[in-house]
Amino acid sequence: MMNNFEDMQKLGKENMDIAMESLGSVSKSMQAIAAEVADYQKKSFEEGSAAVEKVAASKSLDKAFEAQSEYFKTAYEGFVGEMTKLGEMYTDMSKDVYKPFEGVMGKMSK
Template sequence: MQDAPEAISALITSTANSPIGTFPSDSSPVVPAASAETVPVSYRTIANAYRNYTRQSLDQTRSFFEKLGGVRSLGKAFELQTEFAKQAYEGFVAESQKIRELHSELATQRLKIWKVL
């Protein structure tokens, strides 16, 4: 069972492996959170989820500024910024929900220990 944190991390990072320059809506579908219930959640799993989201967010921001540097019109810059803000918000909401579900599962696992006692 040593691979449990890595298995959950792989589920969480399904969108993190998208090519640089793409946004979350451009990547493959997100794996449902119900599959995470089959593997125990640990503090490391949650930390990995935060790390992966941070890495993904930084990559998206870097990509945005690269694209913004190539824009020649103010209208296109506003359009690009609006698209980035919308996709960053959607990604934040989705990742926050995943992390919240991981916290909930960890709490449920911890409370099961008290029920046994």
């Protein structure tokens, strides 16, 4: 099958190219995920600060509980939405990482 050194070199280069392409996909995806997490943290902190101010400015205990409940509801919904989005980003990353290896798997099955 691989009778000479040139075939081995070619196979080694192809495998290295595939690995580098896959690592490039991981790097790009992880940067996007890190940016998304940073944006969410900033937004969450701002919303939390605004909620604390709203609770502190409440004139009655009922209004304070209402403001707090409203914040908890929106914070929970935002968290679930963000985790769903991050899950999709990780799924997309795994698909992108696997793509370069699809051709190799096809060659191996023949």
